[in-house]
Amino acid sequence: MSEIAIKINNLGKLYYIGEFQPYKTLQESVIRFFNSIFKKSKDKFFKKDYIWALKDVSFEIEKAEVVGIIGRNGAGKSTLLKILSRITPPTEGYAEIYGKTASLLEIGTGFHSELTGRENIFFSAAVMGMKKKEIMHKFNQIVEFAEIGDFLDTPLKHYSSGMGTRLAFAIAAHLDSDILFVDEVLSVGDASFQKKCLGKIDDMARAGRTVLFVSHQMNQIRRLCQRCIWLEKGKIMAIGKTEEVASKYEASFSKLSSELEPREDLDYSPARFFKWEITSSKKEKPNVIDTFEPLEITFFLKVNRPLSYARHGIALYNSEGNLLWGTTTDRIKLDRGIHRLVYRLSTLPLKPGIYYWLVTLFEEHNLIDSWYCYPELLVATEPLACRWDEWAGFLNIPYEFKIHKIS
């Protein structure tokens, strides 16, 4: 039987927004009073002053689980961590936590630029809950992890930002607790150091620590977390296996932006792309790839005047903006009218996540149209690699592995 580390029941947090007083001025309160009578918009009237940052949030987390919390800005992720860290009390509901907790809600909590690295280590570690003995004991490990070397007795203000970050992490990484709450902090620092920190979180989980982890970077979430909680406007939208929840979350993301940005002014330029879809499968969402099968991708182009010598380019980017693939087709002749540009790919073995197509059209060397396609391309295949290896690389290649003994 597994043990519960965190149990949360109907947790809710109400925030008063706006001024301290419920009514700012007499005039305003009179106007609002009449509004509320005549329009019967009592809901609206109240919504202006209160906001539920969290509402009816319930879940359980087992010991040694690493659970990710995802959601857009203002979804209540940080509020949840703040309540669990006892920084702010909930308005309703309760949470039970079994074990010693440590919170990493910010990089370099308690750092002061006038103090030296050594002095900052002591204060910051103490304020995050370490005992003096522990700090002395782990001091050398922290310095080593931070790679600050000769700067140990230099005031923090002379550090590069990278060094400051490393020092902050080094302290956090050595916090000794049963449960760790991490807010979006691993998004800073250089790649190799990030990797080191993620590795450290892995180690913690293997050593039996429970980690609750907020991040916007889905690759980190996919790499670290077995389970995921998706919060939206203070409520739980989904909770479950990371692959499932993360795909759902990303799918919702794309729907939203496609609603936001329709392609307009099709007649404005000589030619304009206006739509794209995956035409090989007949599905509700023509922008989602969920197989390794061959696929057909179609881009729709409206041409307003004949183009005798056009060039067409296509490029595929991931959400971090890395160019993954691109090609150009030269010497195209296009008549007036609507065209379908069709690409057949034998497979597109990408890691699950959000991707962007960029399609371009040139006449001679003049750019006629360039479009970052909406909606985004979503890859929702099962990750094939070992979960621990997801950090490195872009591809999700189906593979077989065998070992043959030769002698």
Place this chain on the structure above:
Amino acid sequence: MKNFLLQKTIIKPLSGWVPINLKEIWDYRELLYFFIWREIKLRYKQTALGILWVIIQPFFLMVVFSLFFGRLTKLSSEGLPYPLFTYSALLPWMLFVEGVSRSVNFMLQETNLIKKVYFPRIIMPLAGVLSPLIDFLISFVIFLGLMFYFKFTPSFKIIIWLPLLVFFTLLTALASGLWFSAINVQYRDMRYVMPFIIQLWFFASPVVYSTNLLPSSWKIIYNLNPMVGIIEGFRWVLLGIESNYFCWDIWIAVVGIILISGLLFFRQMEKNFADIV
């Protein structure tokens, strides 16, 4: 390891009066130490004269007061050298004022800590009140020097009574510091009001003058200021000036009420600090 062996924390809405958790404060005593340690480290970094400021501040005040009140206004100093007379009052007064203002400043400067990490917030005013003790000790050494200069022999009362009086000063500073710092989180107006209050308080306390100047009908009202008793106590212990203008019972009642209500008020405000700062 079973669950019941682990420390269990229950997080639930805090409504009504929250009791003061002394055990928790005790558990965080090391953090209190680090707060004080950091405050002392930070205090005089990037100042040219550094720790000398601790000596210069009260000494300079003493010189100014001696010139204006001692020489020019010829205020009575009970037959003793005026510098000794006023310095013996400046000792507890500086300890008190520094304690109160550092408590308030902690809450202003460290808003980030309040928002990002949990610890009993009372650690901050406690550190604010305790950290000026170092300054006090240094100023006291200067006072011994002054005594030597004026060939004044202190009495043995110092050994027992001085630590007690310092403790009473700290209590008074904590009581006021709790109120001011908790109010300050919600109403930043306090930042502008504080200097006035401190100034008024200074003249309502017998730092530059002797209580013998006051009509005896004021006795009860005057004693509502707890710093009166503290300063009279210091003058008695250090200089042997007997006070007939001081009521212990009022002092205990006033400080008791401010301290207990301050603790409760601070505790009450504390839970929402992170949402308001």
